[in-house]
Amino acid sequence: MTTIIPPVISDYRYDGEREVALKIKQDPKTSDWIVLHSLDVSKHTSQVIGECDFVMIIPRKGVLCLEVKGCRSLSVENGTWYYGKRPVGDKRGPFKQAADNMHSIRVYLSSRNPDLGKLIFWSAVIFPFIPFKKTSLEWNDWQVIDRDSFNSRPVSQLFSNVLDQAEKLLSKKTGLKWFEKSSDAPKPELCQEILKILRPEFEFYQSPFHRRKKLSDNLKKYTSEQYTALDAMQTNPRVIFNGPAGTGKTILAIETARRMMIQKKRVLFLCFNKNISVWIKDQFEEEDLKYITVSTLHALMLKTADIKIEKGASSDFWTETLPSAAIEKLIRAEKAECWEYDYLVMDEAQDMLRENYIDFLDLLLQNGLKNGTWNFFGDFENQRIYSASKMDLDGFISRNCRNTSVYTLGINCRNTPRIAAYAHLLGGLDPDYKSVLRPDDNIRPELKFYESVEQQTQILSDLLEKIRSREKYKNHEIVILSPVADQCCARRIGSPWKQRLAPYSPVKTDSYISYCTVHAYKGLEAPVVIVTDIEEIRKGESINLLYISITRALSRLVILLNKTAQNDLKKILGV
Template sequence: MIPAIITTGCSSPGEREIFNRLKNDPETRDWIVLHSLDIANHVKQVSGEIDFVIIIPSKGVLCLEVKACSKLKCQDGLWYYGFNQEPDPRGPFKQASQAMHSLRNWLVKCRPGLSRVVFWSAVVFPYIEFKKTSEEWHPWQVIDSRAFRARPISNLIEAVLNNARNFLQNGHAAAWFHPESREPYPGQCEAIARVLRPNFEFIESAKTRAIRKNEELKRYTEEQFVALDAMESNPRVAFAGPAGTGKTLLAIEAAKRGCSAGRKVLFVCFNRLLGKWLEEQTSNLNPLVVTSTLHRHMLKIAGQQLKPRESQDSSFWYNELPFQAMEKLLESEGADFVYDELVVDEAQDILRNNYLDFLDLSLKGGLATGRWRFFGDFEKQDIYNNAGLSLEEFIKSRGGHAPVFSLRVNCRNTPRIAALAQMLSQSQPGYTKVLRPDNRVEPELHYYCSEEDQQQLLVQILQKMYEEGFSGGDIVILSPKASGQCAVKVNTIPWKDRIKPYETAGKGHIGYCTVHAFKGLEAGVVIVTDVYRVTGPGADNLFYIALTRALHRLVVLAAETVKSEVRNILLQRGRG
C-alpha cells in the first residue's frame, strides 16, 4: 500500500474500508496499490484523481473509482450522489475510464515497454445495490454492495481484470494484446509504481515540516482552551496538570483574555529562560500586560541593581529581595505596581510565603479575593526545594478556596515519548489522552561506559538528526549537571563550533543548558546527557522534566550503571 496508512484527510468511510480490506487481504500480498493518485495529464480535464490504482502481476492495472454514497440517481444523463444536488454529467464509469486512459497514455509515453500491459477501470458502490445495465459499461465493471459484502476484495478485483483480458482476447480491436502474456512482470509492477510516485509524492522541506509541526502543536494546544472557557466565571482558579498539558500556552491565552477585557495583568513565572520567551510572546500586549520573571519584577520595584554576591545567594532571592519589593509596594508610589489580574506560570515554584506575600500586595483584592490564574505541575516539577506550600495548603490558607481544574490531556509529546516519560517517572495519575498522532519513532536510550564513549554517542546522534533534516535550532542538549556537561567537552569538528550555550546560541546553533534552566520550555529534538540516576530524591523529577521537553524526537544518554534502575522500574511496572 502506498502510502502505507490512510491519511486523516480521507473523509470517505467507503475508501477507508476498501483501503483496509486491500491491505489485510492475504491474496493481495504481491500487489502494489496506490491510494488517491492525482493525475496531472488528464485527457479531458486540467487534472484528475484515481481513488485506487491496483497493480497486479500477470494480470494488469485496475483504476478503481469509489462511490461510497447511500443514495444514487441518474436523471437526464446527470448523476446525483447521495443527497448532494450538484449533478455530475460524466458519471462514475466515464470518470474512471477517462482517468485510466490518462494514466495509461502518460505511462506508455514515459515507458514505451509498458504498452502491452492491460489497463482497465471499475467502479465500486460499497453501500448500494447497482442493477442498471448500459452500453456505457460492462456489468463486470460494477462492484456493488452485494458483491462487496459477499466476496474477498482480491477476488472481486481479479475478476474485473480476468473479464477484461477475456474481452480483449475475443478480438475487440486489440491486436496489441497477447492472451499468453504474463505482463506486467514483477519488475514492471515496480517500474509502474516508481513512475507514478513522483506525480503525487514530494519531499517535505525541513522548513515546511517545522511550520506544519508548529501549527499542529498550536491546534492541539488550542483544544485545551476549553479549560479557560469552563472556568471563566471563577475569579480565582488553579490549573494543575503534568508536563505537556499546555499549561504555558493556556497561561498566555489567559493573559491575552485579561488584556482584551481591559484588565491590567501581571504575568510572572520563576524560570529565567521561560520568562524571556514569555516576554517575547506577549510583547504585543504591552502596556496592559506586564510579563516578567518574579525575581526580575521584584528587582524592578525595589529599584535594586543585582550585585555579583547576591546572584549566588539564595537568601537574597528568597528573603531580602521580596521584603525590599514589599516595602516599596507599601509606599504610596507602589500603586503603579498593583494589578487587576495575576497570571502565574510554573506556579509550583512560587508557592513560598515570601513570594506569595509580595503577590498578595501586587493584586487588587489580594490573593484571597482578587482575580488570578495559577498554572503548574504540583506533582513532578517542584525541583527548586523552596520549602514552599503545597497547592492544597495555599488554596486553603490564602487562595480564597479557589477551585482546581485538572489538566490531563497531553498536547505536546508524541504518544511514545509521553508513554516513556510516564513509565520511567512512575507518575500517577497519568495522562488520560495524548492528542498528537503517533510518528512511529521510538525514543532512544543509549548507555555509555565512559565520558569519551558518551561524547562519541552524542556526535553520532547529532549527525543522525542532521541527516534526517533537523537543523541546529531544532535541537537542545540537556544535562542535570551545572558544570562539566558532555556538550561542553565535544571537540569534534564541525560539532564543536555548532554547539553553544542555549541562552546565547544563534538561530542555526545547537543549544545546551541544564534541565533546571530549560524547565517550562520545549524543543523539536531533545538529547538528555550525563544521566547517572533516574530514581531517588530529586533525580526522578529532574529526569521526568527532561524527557517531557521533547516534541518530536527524544534521545537519552545514560551511564551503564543506570541500566539496573531502569530494569527495576520496568519490573515494578510489570508486577503492577
C-alpha cells in the same frame, strides 16, 4: 446564561458582529442558546473553506446560520453586491452565502449523526446598520433582518421567527423524507452534541506572534478539556490549573492574559525562568504589552526593590533578602495603587509557592490574593525542583484562598505517544496522562549507555552526526539537556562539534546547536532533545529532572544513561 463561543465579544473583528453578539448576550430569552461565532466551514460543499458569521443552536427550534453584513451602504448592480466602499463586488450575494454555509453544516452534522439531519436548519441575513426592503425569489422576506427590525424587537424573537417560518414552509412541502416535525427538537442534550461536533472546527489557539507572521499551519486546536478550562476562566475569579507537562498550561495562561488585556485590564504575567519569560513575551504584540507585564518573579522583585544583585549572591539573597526588600518597598510606597495589577497570571506556579513570595504577590494584586482575580498554572506533583518552593498546593489554598477552584488537566497535546509513555515509565508520572492528542510518528525514543566520560562524549558526537546529516534536522531544532551545568557532556565534546554548540539563547539562530541545564529549559520544547549526564534514577530529584527532560521533546528523544543505572532501570520497567 447564553453560551457564546468565543466568549470575548470585544475581540470580534467587525462592528456588526459585535452588535449582534451583544444583543444576543443581553437578551434574557437566549439563556439556553448556544451561539458559535465565525465558524470556519472546512467541509464546505462548494468552496474549499466557507465562513459562517454565527451558528445559533436554539433548543426546541433548530439551527440557524446567520450572515451579518455590517456595511453602512449597499448597492446591487447586474447581480453583483457592493458593500459600503469596497470596490470589489460579491457575485454570490449574502443570501446564497448563508444558504451554502447552512447546507454545508447540515451535511457535516448528518455525516456524524444521521439524526441531526432531521432537525430544522435554516439561514438568514442581518443588516444591523441599514434598512433593507428589497424582495426577490432568492429569499423569503422573513429571512431578512434589517436595521429597523434589529433595533425594535428582541433578537430572540427575530431569530426564533426565522426557524418558526422555516418549519411552516417545510410542513407544507410533501416528499421531504428527512424532515420530521417535533415540538421539542432539538432537546438540550442534542444541542450539546452539536456543540461538541462543531466546536473543534473553529475555536483554536493562535499566538499573536503567529497571527503576525500568518503561520496558519501552526494553529493549535484546543483539547476538549481545555475548552472546559477556558469556560472555567470566564465564571471563576480565581482558578488553579494543575496538570503534568505537555497538557497546554502555558497556552491557556497566554490566552488568559490576552482575554484580560482585551478588556483593558492591567495584567501581570509571572514565571520563574528567564528563558520561558522571553518566549512568552514574544507571543504578544507590542501593543498588547501596554497592558501585559511579562516578567520572572525575581526580576520583578529587583525592579520593585530597586536594588542590584549582590556579587556572589547566595540562595538566601533570592529567597530572603530580595523578597523582604521588595515587600518593604511596597508597604512604604506612597501611591501603592501605582504598583497594583488588575489580574495575575502565574505560569509554573509550583516553583513560586513560598510564603514571602506569596506575600509580595498579595501586595501587587488589586484586592489581594484572597479577593482578587488570578489564574495559577502548574504541575504541582512532578515539577517542583527548586529549593525555594516550600509550600505545596494544599498549603497555599489553606493559607490564602480556601474558596479557590482547582481544575485538573490530563490530556497531553505536546508529545508523541511513545515519548509520553517514557514520561510515565521513566519519569515517574503517576497518574498517567488521560490520553495523548498527537498521533504516533513511529519514531522510537532511544536509551544509550556509557561507562566513562570519554565514551559519553563519543556517543553524543555520533548522535549529532546522525541527526544532522542523515535525519536532516536543523541546528535550531536540537537541544542538549543536562542536570549539571559546568561539567555537562556538551561542554566537554571535541571538534568538530565543539565549534557548533553554544549555550541556549532565546534568540533562535540556525548557526548553533543549543545546550542547556534542565532547570533553565523548563517550560520550553524542541523537536529533538538529547538528555546527557544521567548518572542515576533512584532519587526523587533525579527522576523529576528526567521527567522534565523527556517531556521537552516534540519528536525525537535520546537519553544517555550511565551503565551503573541499568539495574535501577530494570526495576522501573519491571524486567
